[in-house]
Amino acid sequence: MPSQRVSKEYNSATYFLTLTVQHWYYIFDRHNRFQILADSLTYCQKNKQLKIYAYVFMLNHLHLIISSPDVIGFIRDFKKFTSKEIQKSIAAFEPNVLKLFEDSEGGYDFWQPSNMPKLIESEDFLQRKTEYIHHNPVRKQYVKNPEDWVWSSANPDSQIKIDLILD
Secondary structure (H helix, E strand, O other): OOOOOOOHHHOOOEEEEEEEEHHHOOOOOOOOHHHHHHHHHHHHHHHOOOEEEEEEEOOOEEEEEEEOOOHHHHHHHHHHHHHHHHHHHHHHHOHHHHHHHEOOOOOEOOEOOOOOOEEOOOHHHHHHHHHHHHHHHHHOOOOOOHHHOOOEOOOOOOOOOOOOOOO
């Protein structure tokens, strides 16, 4: 199956993305690893013109609705930086877990290669994907209400700034 990628032709468009940990391993439930994701996204908002319209961090993946002048570059840089930071965290707290992410060349592949990009082309699609994102923790029975999940744009106290989509 070919890897799905953001089209160069639509590199500055708005996308729904799913970034998934290799082997669907639950890695974000400990050692402040959610914070690594949040800090990296906040940095990209401040320094790389990233706009975040909706997000949720789950235990082994995250969903984003974002736009950027360079979505491809954002994904590349975000995955590279967070991989290094999470690798350091795993090495410090759970060194045996690093074996799960070893690649054939002695390095580590933390993220699955595909980002499952879906171009946001209509208000209806944007609304459906936002609802999907916000209800993900409810479907998994982590919380009863979307706004109760700390690591979600549904939470009114989200530490990540949420942008409004302007037509």
